[in-house]
Amino acid sequence: MNFIKSSLLLMLCGFTVAGQAQKKAAPTYSTNKLIIDRGDALFQKNCAECHNFRQRGIGPVLSGVTADASYTYLSKFIVNSQAVIKSGNKRAVALFAEYKIPMPAHPQLKPAEINALLSFINTHKKAAEVYVNTAELGAPVKDPIPTKIAKAGLTLKLEEWATAPATSTKKPLTRINQTYVLKTPTGNRLFMLDLRGKLYEIKDKQFNVVMDMAKEKPKFIHEPGLASGWGTFVFHPDFLKNGLLYTTHTEKKGSAPADFAYADSIPVALQWVVTEWKVKDPAAAVFEATPREMIRMDNPSAMHGMQQMIFDPTLKPGMPGYGLLYLDFGDGGSGELGYPWLCNGSTEPRGSILRIDPMGRNSRNGKYGIPASNPRAKTGDPTVLGEVYARGFRNPNKITRAPDGKVIVSEIGYTNVEELNILKPGLNYGWPTREGTFVSVLAGKKSAIYNLPAHDDPKYTYPVAQYDHDEGNSVAGGFVYTGDIAALKGKYIFGDIVKGRVFYVELADLKLGQQAVIKEFDLQFGDLKTTYPQLVKNPKTDMRFGLGENNAFYIWAKTDGKIWQIKDCVTN
Incomplete structure (x- = not known):
């Protein structure tokens, strides 16, 4: 189980420009199949334990994330996510508090690898919401076991x-x-x-x-x-x-x-x-x-x-x-x-x-x-x-x-x-x-x-x-x-x-x-x-x-x- 490594994109889907006021950089996602396949391999190695494109897991769902944040900002987040969190980005801080897993910096990923990774993620567009009738179940449980381990x-x-x-x-x-x-x-x-x-x-x-x-x-x-x-x-x-x-x-x-x-x-x-x-x-x-x-x-x-x-x-x-x-x-x-x-x-x-x-x-x-x-x-x-x-x-x-x-x-x-x-x-x-x-x-x-x-x-x-x-x-x-x-x-x-x-x-x-x-x-x-x-x-x-x-x-x-x-x- 490689949780920290696979936490690479833990708050990725929440990392957006505050207020969406800043203009996003022009997309540079590749459509080359070989590059996307390389990104798929990188995703499986670094991200799949915590993320997928259908359900929230240890980290958030990543479908549609490239539509919510610019290539430039996502790249920075991958290279040093903790620096982004420490900068006070409200969405990133909130997601860190929600998912509770620390993320290391990843300077070892080269620009070409980040490009491949993001290009693969870019192939997964925002999915339609899944309707499930949970009316009879009441409210979701936010804190399953309030009593702490002593x-x-x-x-x-x-x-x-x-x-x-x-x-x-x-x-x-x-x-x-x-x-x-x-x-x-x-x-x-x-x-x-x-x-x-x-x-x-x-x-x-x-x-x-x-x-x-x-x-x-x-x-x-x-x-x-x-x-x-x-x-x-x-x-x-x-x-x-x-x-x-x-x-x-x-x-x-x-x-x-x-x-x-x-x-x-x-x-x-x-x-x-x-x-x-x-x-x-x-x-x-x-x-x-x-x-x-x-x-x-x-x-x-x-x-x-x-x-x-x-x-x-x-x-x-x-x-x-x-x-x-x-x-x-x-x-x-x-x-x-x-x-x-x-x-x-x-x-x-x-x-x-x-x-x-x-x-x-x-x-x-x-x-x-x-x-x-x-x-x-x-x-x-x-x-x-x-x-x-x-x-x-x-x-x-x-x-x-x-x-x-x-x-x-x-x-x-x-x-x-x-x-x-x-x-x-x-x-x-x-x-x-x-x-x-x-x-x-x-x-x-x-x-x-x-x-x-x-x-x-x-x-x-x-x-x-x-x-x-x-x-x-x-x-x-x-x-x-x-x-x-x-x-x-x-x-x-x-x-x-x-x-x-x-x-x-x-x-x-x-x-x-x-x-x-x-x-x-x-x-x-x-x-x-x-x-x-x-x-x-x-x-x-x-x-x-x-x-x-x-x-x-x-x-x-x-x-x-x-x-x-x-x-x-x-x-x-």
Whole structure:
């Protein structure tokens, strides 16, 4: 999720000359297809996470913006938006207050790139207002969760543990996203994934490349970011015997026919691919592996792909459910882009968590199995996807199984609410008609959320903890602490990707139908007590969590790649 980068045009649509008194410069937008295509690529890389041309999102709708502001002023805003805001432009200041995301300067964008970007945006004219009858819903909710997250009076003491290799010369220096401890008879192996295509094994704090997706898959891409790249990996429970490894990654659109495609009137930004790898020697320092493609899916944007896979680690061979793979499918941005039928429908996998049997072959494409115990496997309707275990998710970025058996899914919200959910088979978690414990109405610039009706639809299941965008912008899923620090036992530790705040809820308080209280830790990095954005000197922290050997709990920022280990928790 690249929120600061993609916030490039956050207040763009509101940046106009005060009073419209000043004469606009003559348009210099290009109509050259090659330039516009280049602008499209720049938009996908820098803007698409926060903006589109149909619905308001993390930032405003951009359709028609080039008719509202001059080329000269828009160019200045892109190069140094914060300077424009500081100049006191009323519209820009108001939009900054509304959307709450800081925007860095972008002097690295060359004039030709700005021209391409604006030329592409110029092809999207002001859209007609979408009429939605919301009379029965009352007034839109402006402040979804008025109660602020309180400090817990606890400080996490963090010790620098290691630094991941930089995979870029620009921030974020790394895109490290996941750790995995593989238990073997001769000792544990610790792996870490960088979304830019590197799978590392960490030995004595040294990062050794085990697999390079770019070498394995020539059509692999990790741009434009936004969680694209090598999404996730997981070892089969019998990996040491069968050598099976599972991965997700992105490829260019049209790389191969998709198992889950859609009408050609809807754009395809990229494809997500699920692959099973047969590793020749599971004990090898570098994996030599043969791939078998299982699933290929078209996505209408670079957002919300396949970011997590897990097996149930509590099951043993022969037990029901052993060897079944849980895989999250985000909505691909289809909700806010105006294609809600591509998610949360009986015929579509997007916006769902699937449960499949990698050893089976009764799926539509014959490359994996649909467990008979899945909630939709026995409907008898060939249009219903039996692999869907639960649905109604926008961006279920992390899944973890807690020691008490709960499966916790962190769900990145749209413009209002971040969620923690308890995964149960057959449930519908609401998106795109629900966001948090609110009704979601996607209607262009008039998109908003509303309080639930007095007689709510019983088919929806709501989060067990949530916070709104006064507190943060993108939830970072975490884990239940299982180490030796008494003050942390029984706490699910998570945070906010953008603001770098670290939160917790008590695991015992996570119950369907209730809202657990979220509290915030203070942070001490070595001897320095500070905030994460101040530490990394960047308004977007890009924070993640991981587990290591001996119940080690790690926190890091992609921004600088430094990995910190929780060493203690003290009362303030």
